[in-house]
Amino acid sequence: MTARPAPDTRARGRFITVEGGEGAGKSTLVERLVGALGERGIRAVATREPGGSAGAEEIRALLLGGATERWDPVAETLLLMAARRDHLRRTVWPAIAAGRWVVCDRYADSTRAYQGAGKGVDPAFIEHVQRSVDEGRAPDLTLVLDLPAALGRARARARRGKDDAAGDRFEALESSFHERLHSAFRAIAEAEPGRCAVLDATAPPDDLLAAALRAIGDRLPLPLRPA
Ligand code: TMP
Numbered sequence: 001m002t003a004r005p006a007p008d009t010r011a012r013g014r015f016i017t018v019e020g021g022e023g024a025g026k027s028t029l030v031e032r033l034v035g036a037l038g039e040r041g042i043r044a045v046a047t048r049e050p051g052g053s054a055g056a057e058e059i060r061a062l063l064l065g066g067a068t069e070r071w072d073p074v075a076e077t078l079l080l081m082a083a084r085r086d087h088l089r090r091t092v093w094p095a096i097a098a099g100r101w102v103v104c105d106r107y108a109d110s111t112r113a114y115q116g117a118g119k120g121v122d123p124a125f126i127e128h129v130q131r132s133v134d135e136g137r138a139p140d141l142t143l144v145l146d147l148p149a150a151l152g153r154a155r156a157r158a159r160r161g162k163d164d165a166a167g168d169r170f171e172a173l174e175s176s177f178h179e180r181l182h183s184a185f186r187a188i189a190e191a192e193p194g195r196c197a198v199l200d201a202t203a204p205p206d207d208l209l210a211a212a213l214r215a216i217g218d219r220l221p222l223p224l225r226p227a
Contacts, residue, residue, distance in 0.1 A: 012097065013097075013102060015104070015139045016101065016103045016104070017104045017141075018104065018142075019110060019143070019188075023156035025208060026105050026106065029208055030046045033216075043101065046103050049084060049105070049106045052087040059082060077125070081111070081130070093137075109144070116184070117181065118173070141215070142196045144189045148182065149178040149179045149182045197219070199211045
Protein backbone atom coordinates (compact mmCIF):
# COMPACT_ATOMS: atom_id res chain seq x y z
CA MET A 1 0.00 0.00 0.00
CA THR A 2 1.38 3.42 -0.90
CA ALA A 3 1.30 6.06 1.78
CA ARG A 4 -0.76 9.11 0.97
CA PRO A 5 1.08 12.42 1.29
CA ALA A 6 -0.07 14.60 4.16
CA PRO A 7 -2.35 17.42 2.98
CA ASP A 8 -0.36 20.57 2.18
CA THR A 9 -1.62 23.00 4.80
CA ARG A 10 0.32 25.83 3.18
CA ALA A 11 -1.85 25.54 0.08
CA ARG A 12 -4.71 27.91 -0.42
CA GLY A 13 -8.02 26.58 0.88
CA ARG A 14 -11.20 26.15 -1.13
CA PHE A 15 -14.53 27.91 -1.12
CA ILE A 16 -17.58 25.64 -1.27
CA THR A 17 -21.08 27.06 -1.20
CA VAL A 18 -24.30 25.18 -0.45
CA GLU A 19 -27.47 26.52 -2.05
CA GLY A 20 -31.16 25.69 -2.33
CA GLY A 21 -34.62 26.73 -1.20
CA GLU A 22 -36.13 26.52 2.29
CA GLY A 23 -35.99 23.23 4.16
CA ALA A 24 -33.51 21.57 1.79
CA GLY A 25 -31.13 20.59 4.63
CA LYS A 26 -28.34 23.06 3.85
CA SER A 27 -27.36 23.89 7.42
CA THR A 28 -27.16 20.24 8.49
CA LEU A 29 -25.13 19.35 5.41
CA VAL A 30 -22.71 22.25 5.98
CA GLU A 31 -22.01 21.12 9.55
CA ARG A 32 -21.58 17.48 8.54
CA LEU A 33 -19.33 18.37 5.60
CA VAL A 34 -16.99 20.32 7.84
CA GLY A 35 -16.75 17.27 10.12
CA ALA A 36 -16.20 14.87 7.21
CA LEU A 37 -13.52 17.06 5.66
CA GLY A 38 -11.81 17.28 9.06
CA GLU A 39 -11.73 13.46 9.22
CA ARG A 40 -9.92 13.58 5.89
CA GLY A 41 -7.25 15.92 7.23
CA ILE A 42 -8.72 19.07 5.73
CA ARG A 43 -9.18 22.03 8.05
CA ALA A 44 -12.62 23.37 7.20
CA VAL A 45 -14.87 26.02 8.68
CA ALA A 46 -18.62 26.47 8.45
CA THR A 47 -20.12 29.86 7.77
CA ARG A 48 -23.34 31.33 6.40
CA GLU A 49 -24.93 34.18 4.49
CA PRO A 50 -26.29 36.59 5.21
CA GLY A 51 -23.90 36.66 8.16
CA GLY A 52 -20.61 35.01 8.98
CA SER A 53 -18.84 38.11 10.34
CA ALA A 54 -19.85 40.49 13.13
CA GLY A 55 -21.01 43.24 10.76
CA ALA A 56 -22.75 40.84 8.41
CA GLU A 57 -24.63 39.24 11.31
CA GLU A 58 -25.92 42.70 12.26
CA ILE A 59 -27.10 43.19 8.68
CA ARG A 60 -28.72 39.71 8.80
CA ALA A 61 -30.87 40.84 11.71
CA LEU A 62 -31.97 43.88 9.67
CA LEU A 63 -32.73 41.70 6.65
CA LEU A 64 -34.64 38.88 8.29
CA GLY A 65 -36.59 40.75 10.96
CA GLY A 66 -39.67 42.92 10.57
CA ALA A 67 -42.44 43.10 8.01
CA THR A 68 -42.18 41.33 4.64
CA GLU A 69 -42.27 44.66 2.76
CA ARG A 70 -39.74 46.32 5.07
CA TRP A 71 -37.08 46.55 2.36
CA ASP A 72 -37.74 46.90 -1.34
CA PRO A 73 -35.91 44.30 -3.46
CA VAL A 74 -33.10 46.65 -4.56
CA ALA A 75 -32.40 47.83 -1.00
CA GLU A 76 -32.48 44.20 0.09
CA THR A 77 -29.93 43.29 -2.60
CA LEU A 78 -27.62 46.10 -1.50
CA LEU A 79 -27.87 45.07 2.17
CA LEU A 80 -27.04 41.48 1.20
CA MET A 81 -24.09 42.66 -0.86
CA ALA A 82 -22.79 44.85 1.98
CA ALA A 83 -23.00 41.86 4.31
CA ARG A 84 -21.27 39.69 1.69
CA ARG A 85 -18.39 42.10 1.25
CA ASP A 86 -17.76 42.19 5.00
CA HIS A 87 -18.05 38.39 5.25
CA LEU A 88 -15.59 37.83 2.40
CA ARG A 89 -13.01 40.30 3.68
CA ARG A 90 -13.16 39.37 7.36
CA THR A 91 -13.96 35.66 7.34
CA VAL A 92 -13.83 33.85 3.99
CA TRP A 93 -10.70 35.22 2.32
CA PRO A 94 -8.51 35.16 5.45
CA ALA A 95 -9.51 31.52 6.10
CA ILE A 96 -8.76 30.50 2.50
CA ALA A 97 -5.43 32.33 2.59
CA ALA A 98 -4.58 30.39 5.78
CA GLY A 99 -5.24 27.10 3.95
CA ARG A 100 -8.65 26.38 5.39
CA TRP A 101 -11.64 25.24 3.38
CA VAL A 102 -14.72 27.38 3.80
CA VAL A 103 -18.15 25.74 3.55
CA CYS A 104 -20.80 28.43 3.29
CA ASP A 105 -24.54 28.02 3.83
CA ARG A 106 -25.91 30.17 0.94
CA TYR A 107 -24.00 32.68 -1.16
CA ALA A 108 -24.39 34.61 -4.44
CA ASP A 109 -26.72 32.10 -6.10
CA SER A 110 -29.25 32.84 -3.36
CA THR A 111 -29.19 36.50 -4.45
CA ARG A 112 -29.61 35.46 -8.10
CA ALA A 113 -32.54 33.20 -7.15
CA TYR A 114 -34.32 35.16 -4.38
CA GLN A 115 -33.73 38.78 -5.42
CA GLY A 116 -33.32 38.14 -9.18
CA ALA A 117 -35.74 35.38 -10.19
CA GLY A 118 -37.95 35.69 -7.09
CA LYS A 119 -38.32 39.44 -6.71
CA GLY A 120 -37.46 40.79 -10.16
CA VAL A 121 -34.18 42.63 -9.48
CA ASP A 122 -32.29 43.15 -12.75
CA PRO A 123 -29.82 40.26 -13.12
CA ALA A 124 -27.28 42.61 -14.75
CA PHE A 125 -27.39 44.84 -11.66
CA ILE A 126 -26.84 41.83 -9.39
CA GLU A 127 -23.86 40.62 -11.47
CA HIS A 128 -22.37 44.11 -11.61
CA VAL A 129 -22.46 44.59 -7.83
CA GLN A 130 -21.38 40.99 -7.20
CA ARG A 131 -18.26 41.50 -9.36
CA SER A 132 -17.16 44.44 -7.23
CA VAL A 133 -17.97 42.61 -4.01
CA ASP A 134 -16.14 39.35 -4.85
CA GLU A 135 -13.36 40.88 -7.00
CA GLY A 136 -13.92 38.10 -9.53
CA ARG A 137 -13.38 35.25 -7.07
CA ALA A 138 -16.23 32.76 -7.53
CA PRO A 139 -16.70 29.68 -5.33
CA ASP A 140 -14.62 26.64 -6.31
CA LEU A 141 -17.74 24.49 -6.06
CA THR A 142 -21.43 25.04 -5.39
CA LEU A 143 -23.64 22.21 -4.15
CA VAL A 144 -27.23 22.89 -5.17
CA LEU A 145 -29.68 20.97 -2.98
CA ASP A 146 -32.64 20.11 -5.15
CA LEU A 147 -35.99 19.61 -3.45
CA PRO A 148 -39.56 20.24 -4.69
CA ALA A 149 -40.60 23.61 -3.24
CA ALA A 150 -43.71 22.23 -1.49
CA LEU A 151 -41.68 19.56 0.30
CA GLY A 152 -39.06 22.09 1.41
CA ARG A 153 -41.69 24.44 2.78
CA ALA A 154 -43.37 21.59 4.65
CA ARG A 155 -40.01 20.68 6.21
CA ALA A 156 -39.35 24.31 7.16
CA ARG A 157 -42.83 24.59 8.69
CA ALA A 158 -42.31 21.39 10.69
CA ARG A 159 -38.96 22.73 11.95
CA ARG A 160 -40.56 26.04 12.97
CA GLY A 161 -43.37 24.19 14.73
CA LYS A 162 -40.80 22.24 16.75
CA ASP A 163 -38.86 25.39 17.69
CA ASP A 164 -42.08 27.32 18.26
CA ALA A 165 -40.58 30.06 16.11
CA ALA A 166 -42.16 32.32 13.51
CA GLY A 167 -40.87 32.23 9.92
CA ASP A 168 -38.57 35.02 8.72
CA ARG A 169 -39.48 37.64 6.09
CA PHE A 170 -38.56 35.25 3.27
CA GLU A 171 -40.34 32.15 4.52
CA ALA A 172 -43.55 34.19 4.69
CA LEU A 173 -43.60 34.69 0.89
CA GLU A 174 -46.21 32.85 -1.20
CA SER A 175 -45.73 29.44 -2.78
CA SER A 176 -45.31 30.72 -6.38
CA PHE A 177 -42.24 32.60 -5.13
CA HIS A 178 -40.76 29.36 -3.81
CA GLU A 179 -41.53 27.61 -7.13
CA ARG A 180 -39.61 30.36 -8.96
CA LEU A 181 -36.68 29.85 -6.59
CA HIS A 182 -36.62 26.14 -7.29
CA SER A 183 -36.52 26.71 -11.08
CA ALA A 184 -33.91 29.43 -10.67
CA PHE A 185 -31.48 27.23 -8.71
CA ARG A 186 -31.83 24.50 -11.32
CA ALA A 187 -31.24 26.97 -14.16
CA ILE A 188 -28.12 28.36 -12.44
CA ALA A 189 -26.72 24.84 -12.02
CA GLU A 190 -27.46 23.99 -15.67
CA ALA A 191 -25.79 27.18 -16.88
CA GLU A 192 -22.61 26.55 -14.85
CA PRO A 193 -22.06 22.79 -14.71
CA GLY A 194 -18.34 23.25 -14.01
CA ARG A 195 -19.00 25.10 -10.76
CA CYS A 196 -22.30 23.54 -9.69
CA ALA A 197 -23.33 20.02 -8.69
CA VAL A 198 -27.03 19.28 -8.16
CA LEU A 199 -27.78 16.91 -5.26
CA ASP A 200 -31.08 15.18 -4.57
CA ALA A 201 -32.16 16.66 -1.22
CA THR A 202 -35.02 14.18 -0.81
CA ALA A 203 -32.28 11.62 0.04
CA PRO A 204 -31.69 10.70 3.72
CA PRO A 205 -29.02 12.88 5.41
CA ASP A 206 -26.30 10.18 5.26
CA ASP A 207 -26.85 9.66 1.54
CA LEU A 208 -26.86 13.40 0.94
CA LEU A 209 -23.53 13.74 2.76
CA ALA A 210 -22.05 10.88 0.72
CA ALA A 211 -23.26 12.47 -2.52
CA ALA A 212 -21.78 15.81 -1.48
CA LEU A 213 -18.39 14.22 -0.72
CA ARG A 214 -18.46 12.45 -4.10
CA ALA A 215 -19.21 15.74 -5.85
CA ILE A 216 -16.34 17.42 -4.01
CA GLY A 217 -13.97 14.54 -4.80
CA ASP A 218 -14.94 14.63 -8.49
CA ARG A 219 -14.17 18.31 -8.86
CA LEU A 220 -11.53 19.23 -6.28
CA PRO A 221 -8.45 17.13 -5.67
CA LEU A 222 -8.61 15.98 -2.05
CA PRO A 223 -7.94 12.92 0.06
CA LEU A 224 -11.46 11.56 0.23
CA ARG A 225 -10.77 8.51 2.36
CA PRO A 226 -10.84 9.07 6.12
CA ALA A 227 -7.32 9.76 7.48
P1 TMP B 1 -31.42 30.88 5.90
O1 TMP B 1 -32.85 30.69 6.27
O2 TMP B 1 -30.92 29.85 4.94
O3 TMP B 1 -30.50 31.15 7.02
O4 TMP B 1 -31.37 32.20 4.98
C1 TMP B 1 -31.96 33.35 5.38
C2 TMP B 1 -32.86 33.92 4.31
O5 TMP B 1 -32.12 34.86 3.52
C3 TMP B 1 -33.44 32.91 3.37
O6 TMP B 1 -34.84 32.98 3.40
C4 TMP B 1 -32.94 33.32 2.01
C5 TMP B 1 -32.52 34.75 2.17
N1 TMP B 1 -31.41 35.16 1.29
C6 TMP B 1 -31.71 35.94 0.17
O7 TMP B 1 -32.86 36.26 -0.08
N2 TMP B 1 -30.69 36.32 -0.64
C7 TMP B 1 -29.38 36.00 -0.39
O8 TMP B 1 -28.49 36.37 -1.14
C8 TMP B 1 -29.09 35.19 0.78
C9 TMP B 1 -27.68 34.83 1.08
C10 TMP B 1 -30.15 34.81 1.59
